[in-house]
Amino acid sequence: MFTPLKIKNLTKCYGDFKAVDDVSFELKQGEIFGLLGPNGAGKTTLISCLVTLEKPNEGLIQICEKELSKAADVKKAKSDLGYVPQEVINHGYFTTREILKFYSGYLGILKNDDRIDYLLERLSLYEHRNKKVKQLSGGMKRRLMIAKSLVHSPKLLLLDEPTAGVDIELRNSLWDFVKELKKEKTTILLTTHYLEEAEELCDRIGVIDKGKLLKIDETSKLISELTFRKMHIKLKDSPKNLKESDYLKSVNDKDIVIEFPSQLTVGQVMTSVGIDLNNVVDLQLKEGSLEDAFLKILNHNAMSIGKSSNKNTNQNLTGAL
Amino acid sequence: MSSMSKKVSTRNLKFTPFLTLFWKEIRRFMKVSVQTVVTPAINSALYLIIFGVSLGASIDTGYEVSYLAFLISGLVMMSCLNNSFQNTASSIVSGKFSGDLEDLKVVPLGLQQIVWAMSLGAITRGLMVSTVNLIVGQSFYYYYHSEFFPIHSPLLLCFFLLIGALVYAKLGMFVAFLAKSFDQMSAVTAFILQPLSFLGGVFFSLNNLSPFWQKVSLYNPVLYFINGVRHATLGASDVSLNSAVVVSLVSLVVSHLLVLFVLTRSHFKRW
Numbered sequence: 001m002f003t004p005l006k007i008k009n010l011t012k013c014y015g016d017f018k019a020v021d022d023v024s025f026e027l028k029q030g031e032i033f034g035l036l037g038p039n040g041a042g043k044t045t046l047i048s049c050l051v052t053l054e055k056p057n058e059g060l061i062q063i064c065e066k067e068l069s070k071a072a073d074v075k076k077a078k079s080d081l082g083y084v085p086q087e088v089i090n091h092g093y094f095t096t097r098e099i100l101k102f103y104s105g106y107l108g109i110l111k112n113d114d115r116i117d118y119l120l121e122r123l124s125l126y127e128h129r130n131k132k133v134k135q136l137s138g139g140m141k142r143r144l145m146i147a148k149s150l151v152h153s154p155k156l157l158l159l160d161e162p163t164a165g166v167d168i169e170l171r172n173s174l175w176d177f178v179k180e181l182k183k184e185k186t187t188i189l190l191t192t193h194y195l196e197e198a199e200e201l202c203d204r205i206g207v208i209d210k211g212k213l214l215k216i217d218e219t220s221k222l223i224s225e226l227t228f229r230k231m232h233i234k235l236k237d238s239p240k241n242l243k244e245s246d247y248l249k250s251v252n253d254k255d256i257v258i259e260f261p262s263q264l265t266v267g268q269v270m271t272s273v274g275i276d277l278n279n280v281v282d283l284q285l286k287e288g289s290l291e292d293a294f295l296k297i298l299n300h301n302a303m304s305i306g307k308s309s310n311k312n313t314n315q316n317l318t319g320a321l
Numbered sequence: 322m323s324s325m326s327k328k329v330s331t332r333n334l335k336f337t338p339f340l341t342l343f344w345k346e347i348r349r350f351m352k353v354s355v356q357t358v359v360t361p362a363i364n365s366a367l368y369l370i371i372f373g374v375s376l377g378a379s380i381d382t383g384y385e386v387s388y389l390a391f392l393i394s395g396l397v398m399m400s401c402l403n404n405s406f407q408n409t410a411s412s413i414v415s416g417k418f419s420g421d422l423e424d425l426k427v428v429p430l431g432l433q434q435i436v437w438a439m440s441l442g443a444i445t446r447g448l449m450v451s452t453v454n455l456i457v458g459q460s461f462y463y464y465y466h467s468e469f470f471p472i473h474s475p476l477l478l479c480f481f482l483l484i485g486a487l488v489y490a491k492l493g494m495f496v497a498f499l500a501k502s503f504d505q506m507s508a509v510t511a512f513i514l515q516p517l518s519f520l521g522g523v524f525f526s527l528n529n530l531s532p533f534w535q536k537v538s539l540y541n542p543v544l545y546f547i548n549g550v551r552h553a554t555l556g557a558s559d560v561s562l563n564s565a566v567v568v569s570l571v572s573l574v575v576s577h578l579l580v581l582f583v584l585t586r587s588h589f590k591r592w
Binding site for chain 2: 102
C-alpha cells in the first residue's frame with residue numbers, strides 16, 4: 001500500500017534540548033492527520049524536518065516512499081510535497097500570479113496556467129492576480145500560501161497552522177477546500193490550535209508534547225477512549241432509589257449530573273444509577289470532545305513527568321545522604 | 322469544478338527549477354531597474370565628470386592614454402563587480418527577511434543549482450550595468466577625443482567581466498548567508514569590499530603608489546580583475562596578463578568553494 005509519509009525514530013536536537021524526540025508514525029493515502037500540541041511542543045520543528053528546513057539528528061523520513069536523506073531521492077520527494085508555513089511570506093515586488101508561476105517553475109512545471117487560474121479562482125484571488133503581494137491583506141496572503149503549495153497537485157500537503165490569525169469565514173472556506181483535497185486523495189498533515197475544527201476534519205490525531213509523540217489514534221477512538229459523556233438530568237421529584245455509582249458526580253435535590261464512558265448508552269447508565277425514566281423532566285447530554293481528550297493526554301504526561309522527576313529528586317537526595 | 326480537472330502538465334525537474342530561479346533573479350532586479358541599472362550609470366557618469374574630465378587632466382597614469390580612458394576601464398569593472406555582489410546579497414538578505422528564501426530549500430533545487438542560477442542572475446545585472454557604463458564612457462570619450470574608446474581585445478574583456486562578476490556574485494551569496502542582520506551585511510560591504518574595490522586600482526595606477534603600497538596592493542585580487550579589463554581595453558596594465566588570468570580563475574574556484582561550504586552549513590530560515 002502506498003505510504004505518503006513515513007517517519008521512524010525522528011530526533012532533532014538544539015544543543016541539549018530535544019525539540020523532537022524519537023517520533024515515529026505513518027500516514028495513509030487520502031487521510032487528514034492532525035498533529036496537535038501546545039506551543040513549543042515540537043510540531044513546527046517536525047514539519048521543518050519534513051521539508052528539509054531542519055536536518056534531523058537521527059531517524060528516517062520517507063515522503064511518497066522516497067527517502068529524504070538519499071541524495072538521489074530528495075528532489076523527487078520534494079516534488080510530491082506541498083508546504084504551507086506558519087508565517088506568511090512577503091514576496092516583495094512580484095504579483096500574485098507571478099509568484100504562482102515561479103513556484104510552478106521551481107516544481108518543474110513550465111506551463112501551468114490552467115492550474116494557476118483554477119487555484120486563483122478557488123481561493124478567491126483571481127481578481128487580485130495582478131496585484132503585488134505586498135498589497136494583499138493578511139488573509140489573501142495566507143490564501144496565496146495555500147495556492148502556492150498546491151500548484152503541482154502534491155500527494156502530501158503539510159499545513160502548519162494555516163488558519164492562525166485568520167477570520168472565521170476564511171477559516172471555514174479553507175477547511176472546505178481541505179475536505180475537497182481529501183476527496184482527491186491528497187494526504188494532509190495539519191497542525192492547528194482550533195481543536196473543534198481538528199475534531200471535525202481529521203481522520204487521525206497525533207498529540208505531541210515536549211518533542212514526544214504521546215498518543216496517536218483515530219479521532220473518534222481517541223475521544224471515546226479518553227473522554228466521558230456528561231449528562232445533566234432534571235427530575236420531577238427528588239429521587240428515592242439512587243444507587244451508589246462512580247458515574248454520579250452531583251445530586252442537588254432534583255438536579256443530577258452524571259459522567260460516564262462513551263461506550264455506555266444513556267439507558268444503561270440511568271438504570272445502573274437507579275433513575276426512573278418517568279421521573280425525568282429534562283435531559284441534556286454533552287459528548288466528550290477532542291479538547292477534553294487532548295487535555296487529558298497532556299495532563300497525564302505532565303503528571304508522569306512530575307512523578308519521574310520527583311522520583312529522580314528522591315533518588316538524588318538518597319544518594320546524597 | 323474539481324481541481325482534479327485542472328491537473329498540472331508535464332514536469333522537468335532537471336532544468337525548469339534552475340531556469341525559473343535564474344529568470345526570477347533577473348525579473349527581481351528589473352522590477353527596480355531605476356535603482357539597479359540607472360543609478361549605477363548616473364554614478365559612473367558623475368565619476369567620469371569629476372575625476373575623468375575635471376581632475377583627470379592633472380593626473381599622470383604612466384600610460385600613453387588619457388586619464389579618462391584609464392578611468393573608464395576601471396569603472397566598467399568596478400560597476401560589474403559591485404552590481405553582481407549586490408544582486409545575490411540583496412536577494413538572499415531580503416529573502417531571509419521576508420521568508421522567501423525558505424522556498425528555495427523546500428522545492429526540488431540542488432545547492433549547485435541555487436548557486437549557479439543566482440550567480441547567473443547576478444552576472445546578467447553586472448554585465449548589463451557595465452555595458453551601460455561602457456556606453457556612458459564611450460559617449461564621454463567621443464565627446465572629448467572625437468573617437469571611440471578603444472577595446473583592444475573584446476574576448477579578454479568578456480572573460481574578465483564574466484569571471485569578476487561570477488566571483489563577486491558568489492561572494493555576495495557567501496556574505497549574505499553568513500550575515501545574521503542587515504548591520505553585519507553592510508559592515509562587510511563598507512569595511513572589506515568597498516575598500517578592496519577602491520584600492521584595486523580603479524582610480525590610480527600602481528605606479529602612483531610607494532613601493533610598500535605597491536607590494537600590499539598585489540595581494541588584492543580586485544587589482545587583477547581591474548587590470549585584466551584594462552589590458553583588454555587599453556592593451557596595457559599594471560600586472561601581467563597571465564597573472565591576471567591565474568588570480569581571476571583561482572578567485573573563482575575559492576569563491577565557489579566558500580559559497581558551497583556556507584550553503585551546506587547555514588539554514589534558509591527567516592530572520
